[in-house]
Amino acid sequence: MRATENKNKGDSQAPLWRDSLTFKFTVVQFVVAALIIASSIWLIFSTEQKHHMDTQLSLSQNHGLSVIAQLQQITSKIEALAVSIGIVGATYRDQESLIEQIVPPLLAIEENEQLIISGGLWPEPWAFSENKQRNSYFWAREKNLDFQFEGGYNTEVNTSYHNEFWYKPAKYLQNGHTHWSKSYIDPHTNAVMITASVPMRVEHNFIGVATVDVSLNALNERLRFSDKNPLSKGYLFVLDSFNNLLSDPFYEAEETPLGDTLLGKPLETLIEQYPALSAIDSSIKSIDSQFAKQVLATSVYQDTQLDDLLNNTAQSEKQRLSVLLNASVQHLELKQDPVIISLESGPIFNEPVLISIFQMPQTYWKIVLVTPLSSLSQQANAIAIKIGAFLLLAQLIALFVLFIFQHKLFIRPIFQIVSALQSGNLGRLELDANRRNDEVGQLAKAFIARSNQLEIAYASLDAGNLALEQQLAMQIHAQQELEAKKELINSLLNASQNLICIKDINGHYTLINDKFCEVLGIERQQILNRLDSDIYPKHIAAIIAAHDQLIIESDKAQSFEQPIPTVQGERTYLITKYPIKDSDDNLIALGAMAVDISSLKEKYEEQRQTSARLSITIDALRKSLTLAEAKSTALREQLTLGADASQKKGQLARIESEQLHILPQVVEQLFKHQQVNLEQLFLSFHQQSSIQAPSANRLLVIDRLTQQIDIIRHTLALLSRSNGTVKSINLAMFIQDVTSVLHPQLAAKNVDIEVNCATAVTINMAAWDLFTISYQILSNTLIDGFGQTYERDTAASITIDISAKKDYVILRFHDNGSGLSSDMLARIQQQLKQQRHDGTLNKLNLWLSERYEGEIKINSVLGRYTEITVSFNPNLP
Structure with a gap:
């Protein structure tokens, strides 16, 4: 019996194998291992592969930027050379022999490059010589590589170089800026080229254009040695600012027919031969559209200012030319991030390709880089497989080691603690707890330290009571500060000369200041907790109730005019009422402030x-x-x-x-x-x-x-002064009175008037005639000279100089206003000379001529000043 009981007792203590911690932990470890391995494989074949591809794309982008840097070195040299030639032309424009000696050696500076195929100076009509309308200095490279003078542009009958697309845009550029034309075939040299044009100006006047022409054949040859990506096979090609090809990407490809070149042709020609590249066209159009929106949003030149240029430009190129000119003046910086597109198949490579489109600053060229994706994908997959195999082996070894240490350090000690608890051997449990310093030992010590924890809990309660006492003291202090601030607010309210009050949502007064009681002549206690109908007459209480209802419905502050009965009788007040809300945005009261108006x-x-x-x-x-x-x-x-x-x-x-x-x-x-x-x-x-x-x-x-x-x-x-026919008038004092009458108009336009009179001038004439002259001239000056807003270096002013010469009085009105254009000035001077009847100034001039043998003269410079001189003989009867 006893043996059976012991056996049953042992069976009850021993759990089944599937309920044991060893089995459960083993299953959990295998599940975790499977998840880790699966996630690692997914991470390797997705994230790592994508990371590798991104790295490759970044390297391809750096390659494209390096090509841009090489092109910028070339264009910078060309632009500097064009500026130098322009300086020579502006400096020695009247010395033809010096120009012929200096310009050809400048063009031959880059002799080893042979990029420069021609160039020269293109003056405006009669700018260099009064006898020559077309007077170009143009040198082109011959077969022997020497530059020879080419005079064909000066002898053409039907056309003139002044209307060429590489000439006219330069008029709209600032000094030192370069306009890069579209690629074209020169009619005299039959060379495929692109032109860099720089304006020439003398004393801010446009006198012509200096040009340097770059051979596209030489540029294409130069790019052949820089279009190879060192990381993968691929090719690139360059487009000018009008999307014409500056390089032939298939110069050595077998698909290109013999003798057929794409240099200088539109991008559409390349796409017609290789339709697979059609996605490039749409991407480039999108880039140009976004760039146009960015430029035209803050455009400097309006379309009307460019009419003379755009009228002779092809319809398809008008907007692009306008955008390029505005961008050059605005100094816009292009974003450096390329536009990335992918194609299922591309020319030369019968496989998916990646196309990167870069934008080049200043010249606004585009570099298109084509890279096949097969080599990138294979390399990424190989690296992913190697990393995956290594991670899988490392994880299996780590799981095996973890299982051994877990069984030894965790599962077995737990079994020993359970055995000791079941047998009631607490001494052994305390011995094991003192011997172990890990979490298992801490678990055993937890039972022993229970009494200590209770003592600590009592001590914690005492500390909590002390903290509550300190918090209560702080609340008392805060309440005292609140009362002090309340007294301060009451002092401010009572010191105000405005009527201030607050009512609850039911219309009962809850707060009023002393001024409120003083004006109404009612004690504070007779107003607080009362309604408007208890204080005011019925018609005034009805008005106040209507205003309160408007504030509640609109939920915003408003101002009203209303009568209020005071100790001095009924007076009109401007009352501003506003809603008062709690922290939850709920209306709790209405406030009001009243001002006596x-x-x-x-x-x-x-x-x-x-x-x-x-x-x-x-x-x-x-x-x-x-x-x-x-x-x-x-x-x-x-x-x-x-x-x-x-x-x-x-x-x-x-x-x-x-x-x-x-x-x-x-x-x-x-x-x-x-x-x-x-x-x-x-x-x-x-x-x-x-x-x-x-x-x-x-x-x-x-x-x-x-x-x-x-x-x-x-x-x-x-x-x-005008009551009499003729009176003696101090002219300076009279003009001062006229300017005082015009003070509001002068102040409105912020114009100062200064009256200068070296000696006292006294005249005998009808005061009304003198008033008519001075008032009309000053009124016209304010309207015409300061009628529009413009920038000036000094403050707006009008200077009136008074002088006398023999029998004549001279009044000179000088302003620093907007001035007149040369055409308008000539027209007004002609009208004054003809003594016409139309216009205020003409009528005044005719009247002065016939009545006082006087005249009006006008002189002006646009944007600087206008000067009107009035002379007359006041002694005539």
Whole structure:
């Protein structure tokens, strides 16, 4: 019986083999090993292969960039040579013999390269010689490699080199910039070439173009030694800025017919021979389209500025030429990342190929690099297989070693601890715990250290109580600071001169400042927790309720004008109301601030009445002037009917008619400016009434009123001088009064006026005539000289010089405004000379000539200044 019980006891303690930790850990390890091996194989054949391919692509990209660097070395030399030739042409343009001695040796500098096939100077018509319209200096390389003068461009009958596509774009370039033309066949040398053109300028005037021509045959030969990728087989070809071939990628290919070359031909010709490359065409068009959008977004030249150039350009090349010129002026930097496309099959290689398209800065050429993918894929697969085999072997060995150490260090000690616990041998458990320092020993010590943990827990509770006491003390301190800040806010509210209040969402007042109580004359306790209907009359409470509802519905701050009953009677306030929300964006209250605008509204009403009175005065003036014009017209008709009237009376009638036509315009303009200023003053009242600083508003209003009163004072001074027929007038003081009247127009355009008078000039003439002269000239100068915005080195100004010479007075009006073009200046001078009747300046000149034997002269330079000189004899009757 006892033996059976022991046997059953042993059976119950021994688990089945499939429930043992050894079996379970072994299964888990094999599953983990299988997952690691599978993931490693996937990683090798995907990620590593892709990484290898990316590395190869990066190396191919570096190869393309190296080709660009080589081409930039070539183009930089060509551009520097073209600039040097242009400097020679500009310096010795009138010394033909020196040009013939200097230019050919410059073209032969790169003799070992033989890239330069021709070049020279191409002057503008009559720029180098007054007797020669076409005067080119052009040298071309002969078979003996010497440069010989070629004069064919100077003897052509139907065409001129001034209209060539490599000549005209250079006019729009800045000094030192180079225009690279499209590839073409020269009609005189029959050579396939591309031209680098540089503008020549003397004192900012365009005088011609300097060119250097590069042979595409020599360039293609040069590229044959640089198109081999050292990492894999492949080839490359180069396109110019108009997508014509600068190199023949199949120069040695068997598919290329004998004697047929692709140099200088469009990319479409290459695609027609090899349709597999059609994807290149669409990619290049996409690149050009994106580049055009980038350039034209901030274009310097508009299409209208390039009409003379684009009208003689093929329709398919107009936009591209416009984009290239704008890009050259803007100095745009091209992105260096190539455009990558892949093809299932390409020329020469009957296998998938990778095509990289690079853009070359400055010249805007494109380099197309073609690389086969088979060699890359095979190399990547071989490396992946080797790495995979090594990782698989290493993982199997690591798993076997892990199984042995896991069984020894983990599974067996656990079995021993379980056995000791089942047998109740705690002394053995404590002995093993003291002997082991790993996690197993820590597990055994956990049971023994339980009492120590309880003591530590009690100590932790004490520390927690202490922390709570400290936190409570901090909360008390924070509450005290909050109360102090609350007192500070209350002080600020009560110190404000505006009415401030806050109501809850039900309309009860929860906060008001002292100014609120003072204005309403009600104690604070009688307002707090009350509704508007408890405080204000019904009609005012209804207005406030409607405004509150608008704020709640719109959920944003708004301003309203409303009456408020105060201790001084009912006054108008501008009230700004706004919603107040909690941290969850829920409406919890309404705030309001009110500013007294009654005084501003009274000022506004006074100004409105003043404006109405001025309008009535202006209408009366207009009616008087209309009546005067009618009388003048009747008088002119009577004089016309009299056949025996002398020529002098006819001229006097015409002069008086012209003067009568000028006077209404001057008076109408004068009072129209006054009316506009008063309207602006009204707008200023209305807008400034919403600002919460009434004292500042009053200062602004006083300042504006002071300006208007000063203008009206000077106007009255001028008009008072005009009451008499002739008075003695101090000319400098009179001009100062006129400029004071024009102060608003001068201030609006930020123009300063300086009056210079070396000696006091006093004249006896009708003040109205003198006012007409000075006011009209200054008004025209402000409109014509400063009517548009432009950059200037100094501040805008008008200088008035007053002088007297014998019986004549000379007024010189000089401004630094926009100026006049030479054509417009010549037209105005001709009209003044002819004494025409049309135009304000012409009428004033005619009137001065007949009335005071005077005249008006004008001189101007576009973008710099305009000077109007008025001379007249004030002593004539």
